[in-house]
Amino acid sequence: MMAAIVLDPEIRAEPAVPTRVPDEVLARTLPGRVALWARRQPDAVALRRKRFGIWKETTWSEYCGAIETVAHALRRLGVEPGNAVGILSDNRPEWLYVDLAAQAIGACSAGIYQTNPAEDVAYILNHAQAVVAVCEDQEQVDKALEVRDETPTVRHVIVLDARGTRDYDDPRLMTWSDFMEAGAAARAEDPDWFEGELAARDPTEPGMLVYTSGTTGRPKGAELSSASVIGLWEHPDVLEASPDDTLLSYLPLCHIAEKLFSLFIPLRSGCVVHFGESLDTVQEDLREVSPTIFLGVPRIWEKMHAGVTIRMRDSSWLKRRLFERGLRVGREIAGRRLEGRETRLDRLRWFINDLLVYRPLQERLGLRRCRFGISGAAPVASELLLWFWSAGVPIYEGYGLTETGAMSHLNRPGAVRLGTVGLPLPGIECRTAEDGEVLIRGPNIFLGYRDNPEATRAAIDDEGWLHTGDTGVIDDDGFLSIVGRKKEIIITSGGKNLSPEKIENALKLSPFVKEAVAVGDGRKFISALVQIDYDIVSDWATRRRLSHSDYTDLARRPEVKELVSRAVDEANEHLARVEQVRALRIIPKELHQDDGELTATRKVRRKVVHERFDDLVRDIYGEE
Amino acid sequence: MAFVNGSPLLEVDDLHLHFEGVKALDGVSLSVQEGSLLGVIGPNGAGKSSLFNCISGLYRPQRGRIFFQGEEITGRAPERIARAGIGRTLQNLGFFPHMTVLENLLLGRHVHYRSRWWTDMFWSRGARSEEIRNRELAEHVMEFLELERYRARPVGILPYGVRKRIELGRALCMEPTLLLLDEPAAGLNQEEMEMLAGYLMDVQRELGVTQILVEHELGLVMDLADRVAVLDFGRKIADGEPEAVRSDPAVVEAYIGGVPSDAIETEAREVG
Numbered sequence: 001m002m003a004a005i006v007l008d009p010e011i012r013a014e015p016a017v018p019t020r021v022p023d024e025v026l027a028r029t030l031p032g033r034v035a036l037w038a039r040r041q042p043d044a045v046a047l048r049r050k051r052f053g054i055w056k057e058t059t060w061s062e063y064c065g066a067i068e069t070v071a072h073a074l075r076r077l078g079v080e081p082g083n084a085v086g087i088l089s090d091n092r093p094e095w096l097y098v099d100l101a102a103q104a105i106g107a108c109s110a111g112i113y114q115t116n117p118a119e120d121v122a123y124i125l126n127h128a129q130a131v132v133a134v135c136e137d138q139e140q141v142d143k144a145l146e147v148r149d150e151t152p153t154v155r156h157v158i159v160l161d162a163r164g165t166r167d168y169d170d171p172r173l174m175t176w177s178d179f180m181e182a183g184a185a186a187r188a189e190d191p192d193w194f195e196g197e198l199a200a201r202d203p204t205e206p207g208m209l210v211y212t213s214g215t216t217g218r219p220k221g222a223e224l225s226s227a228s229v230i231g232l233w234e235h236p237d238v239l240e241a242s243p244d245d246t247l248l249s250y251l252p253l254c255h256i257a258e259k260l261f262s263l264f265i266p267l268r269s270g271c272v273v274h275f276g277e278s279l280d281t282v283q284e285d286l287r288e289v290s291p292t293i294f295l296g297v298p299r300i301w302e303k304m305h306a307g308v309t310i311r312m313r314d315s316s317w318l319k320r321r322l323f324e325r326g327l328r329v330g331r332e333i334a335g336r337r338l339e340g341r342e343t344r345l346d347r348l349r350w351f352i353n354d355l356l357v358y359r360p361l362q363e364r365l366g367l368r369r370c371r372f373g374i375s376g377a378a379p380v381a382s383e384l385l386l387w388f389w390s391a392g393v394p395i396y397e398g399y400g401l402t403e404t405g406a407m408s409h410l411n412r413p414g415a416v417r418l419g420t421v422g423l424p425l426p427g428i429e430c431r432t433a434e435d436g437e438v439l440i441r442g443p444n445i446f447l448g449y450r451d452n453p454e455a456t457r458a459a460i461d462d463e464g465w466l467h468t469g470d471t472g473v474i475d476d477d478g479f480l481s482i483v484g485r486k487k488e489i490i491i492t493s494g495g496k497n498l499s500p501e502k503i504e505n506a507l508k509l510s511p512f513v514k515e516a517v518a519v520g521d522g523r524k525f526i527s528a529l530v531q532i533d534y535d536i537v538s539d540w541a542t543r544r545r546l547s548h549s550d551y552t553d554l555a556r557r558p559e560v561k562e563l564v565s566r567a568v569d570e571a572n573e574h575l576a577r578v579e580q581v582r583a584l585r586i587i588p589k590e591l592h593q594d595d596g597e598l599t600a601t602r603k604v605r606r607k608v609v610h611e612r613f614d615d616l617v618r619d620i621y622g623e624e
Numbered sequence: 625m626a627f628v629n630g631s632p633l634l635e636v637d638d639l640h641l642h643f644e645g646v647k648a649l650d651g652v653s654l655s656v657q658e659g660s661l662l663g664v665i666g667p668n669g670a671g672k673s674s675l676f677n678c679i680s681g682l683y684r685p686q687r688g689r690i691f692f693q694g695e696e697i698t699g700r701a702p703e704r705i706a707r708a709g710i711g712r713t714l715q716n717l718g719f720f721p722h723m724t725v726l727e728n729l730l731l732g733r734h735v736h737y738r739s740r741w742w743t744d745m746f747w748s749r750g751a752r753s754e755e756i757r758n759r760e761l762a763e764h765v766m767e768f769l770e771l772e773r774y775r776a777r778p779v780g781i782l783p784y785g786v787r788k789r790i791e792l793g794r795a796l797c798m799e800p801t802l803l804l805l806d807e808p809a810a811g812l813n814q815e816e817m818e819m820l821a822g823y824l825m826d827v828q829r830e831l832g833v834t835q836i837l838v839e840h841e842l843g844l845v846m847d848l849a850d851r852v853a854v855l856d857f858g859r860k861i862a863d864g865e866p867e868a869v870r871s872d873p874a875v876v877e878a879y880i881g882g883v884p885s886d887a888i889e890t891e892a893r894e895v896g
């Protein structure tokens with residue numbers, strides 16, 4: 001018989017419930033927080049991970065035990081306070097164990113995007129002076145090993161899923177199970193050490209290195225401490241999260257926004273974090289978990305909206321009518337709800353439409369139990385948010401940077417203004433500089449960029465204000481609206497200052513538009529370069545018997561251009577006159593991170609797109 | 625390629641098979657070492673599929689013997705051969721298109737079902753634990769081949785490349801000791817073929833399954849195989865390491881009709 005197919009079994013560490021360190025000491029650091037929850041509710045579920053078709057649970061005491069074992073293993077490999085541990089993996093519990101264990105022993109975690117090419121991996125490992133690199137699988141291991149000469153500090157490479165790497169002979173390579181075994185042995189020898197480390201931690205020392213994806217230049221390593229994310233916890237929780245809340249961890253954990261939802265919020269409030277099967281199964285996972293709080297980036301909301309819109313076009317006449325009617329009513333009521341003027345009749349009409357339209361829709365999207373969604377990481381079209389509100393899913397837009405320890409502003413229950421990013425969180429001050437730049441001050445501000453005092457000085461001024469690089473407007477009640485990145489504002493030849501994001505987001509409301517880049521700096525009018533959504537447009541074309549071979553072929557078709565032009569006309573209705581898009585070109589290729597056109601978080605690098613498709617831009621404006 | 629050792633897992637000795645005067649196999653002998661991957665190549669009609677059909681018991685050879693793990697299996701019924709540990713993927717995908725991926729994978733477990741319909745009906749403890757074990761194995765195969773996202777979808781609506789992967793999964797669910805792969809790369813695009821090559825390598829290295837690969841894509845065979853056997857008009861005309869076979873004049877003559885050997889290499893390089 002063949003060797004049974006057993007793929008790296010899940011390694012379960014001995015549970016731990018620290019007893020000696022006082023509560024208030026544990027509460028000051030992120031790893032201490034896990035210990036605190038292990039003490040409060042050792043057998044309650046902290047994490048769930050779907051593997052082999054089953055959601056497997058990890059309790060708080062097991063969570064704490066895993067961190068303890070990993071901490072021992074890291075120490076045994078020679079990780080010392082001040083060192084860094086690189087993590088190249090998709091989201092899974094081990095990501096959190098390594099991150100928190102590194103912090104527990106005074107070292108730093110440094111997350112690296114899985115999609116990063118080897119040279120970027122080398123840059124970060126080297127810049128962070130990482131001693132250990134934890135890699136998810138063969139693909140990531142190959143990158144870490146390939147750059148050996150550029151990363152002299154990396155002494156050990158740990159692989160979570162050893163498949164395909166068993167005959168590698170690099171002595172630095174070690175499997176996760178060997179790593180955990182070594183940790184367990186060390187733990188048995190010295191059972192008191194870990195608690196001593198937890199007690200000894202200074203919450204203001206750097207614990208996380210978060211590399212900003214950087215739409216320009218090399219990534220910078222922002223140093224964050226437990227204090228910069230916990231400082232805010234002294235104030236009431238605007239989300240009112242509790243252990244009953246469930247979250248789905250699916251955006252990259254290297255990004256501060258997912259750290260907020262997989263670490264900071266759950267460690268404050270004891271929520272249960274879920275890890276799905278893979279990045280390909282997010283939709284199914286979402287439906288199964290049905291999280292009560294859901295973090296989405298604009299791209300996710302756009303995709304959901306596009307998915308529903310396209311589906312409804314194919315459904316029966318009756319369904320379509322009900323759906324349109326339901327959303328129209330929903331929009332009306334949502335408008336009054338947002339202003340707090342909901343009437344009794346509204347509630348009745350809502351109830352009926354909920355049965356017919358909202359409920360099935362929410363179930364389909366996996367948002368039925370969602371108390372609210374939070375949109376962050378990039379500006380979102382308020383039109384899109386209103387659509388979700390109309391379907392009974394409140395979404396609060398927030399704002400924050402890596403440098404503000406995740407979130408600094410948030411719309412919240414009872415204080416929502418669509419089109420703004422809300423009020424500052426309690427304990428945070430915000431004002432705008434003379435040139436309109438948004439300045440933020442508070443306990444949440446990061447420590448500085450590692451080995452880059454110059455950039456740090458440029459970011460934090462003498463009075464402690466963080467210069468965000470975004471321009472914005474604060475209204476009389478304190479709600480902040482972001483105009484755009486200071487450096488990327490479009491100034492037309494007529495002297496109007498426009499936000500490219502706002503224009504692009506209006507275009508992206510169309511399901512056919514995947515990416516858009518607004519052009520018009522120093523020009524007479526605004527135009528746009530558009531990347532079509534290949535799957536959706538391809539489907540559209542197939543129905544019209546428009547045969548095509550690939551993206552480039554499809555992008556050339558006059559029919560497609562016609563289709564996108566209509567989308568632009570619709571978008572123009574939501575834009576001010578000067579913002580309206582007067583000309584359009586379809587980008588002949590799909591934008592890609594490998595070609596430098598997108599960042600690791602899939603944000604468009606406008607500058608690169610401008611340069612690469614300069615001929616299209618010149619063509620629009622009739623320049624030579 | 626991994627160093628391969630041990631006694632032959634499968635031995636084919638002087639196999640003859642003919643249909644009404646057409647010689648499909650004309651005295652073919654070969655042996656497969658445990659843990660290795662044998663590539664079988666040859667022009668259309670060379671007898672590759674006939675060889676597979678003899679090994680898996682679908683055809684009964686007129687002459688010659690087949691030994692598996694030292695035991696003769698010539699002429700045994702296909703289901704007995706399958707139960708003995710010889711799994712096979714089909715060129716023309718043998719699925720139930722309306723059933724889900726999971727259900728199709730579970731079908732691969734069928735040869736190992738021991739419970740009877742009456743125990744199934746009453747959902748006895750034995751039937752239950754067997755069902756759980758089968759499901760576990762199918763789930764492991766699903767993760768191994770990264771099919772999770774398709775778990776609950778009917779196979780019929782999935783793209784061709786994915787269906788080929790499910791076919792491999794169905795065969796793996798049989799927990800074979802020897803896996804016969806009948807043109808697994810046919811109809812795949814470049815990217816899918818690279819993925820397939822990775823999976824086949826993992827099947828060999830991680831699961832230790834011995835494989836015989838019949839394939840038209842020369843590059844794939846040359847890259848993966850420890851040994852390559854070449855058939856032509858039902859006869860074996862060469863057998864050896866990929867490098868040696870590639871430059872064998874008889875092979876060049878039969879396979880591409882006298883074009884010099886670097887033409888094969890070029891083709892191999894283009895494909896692989």
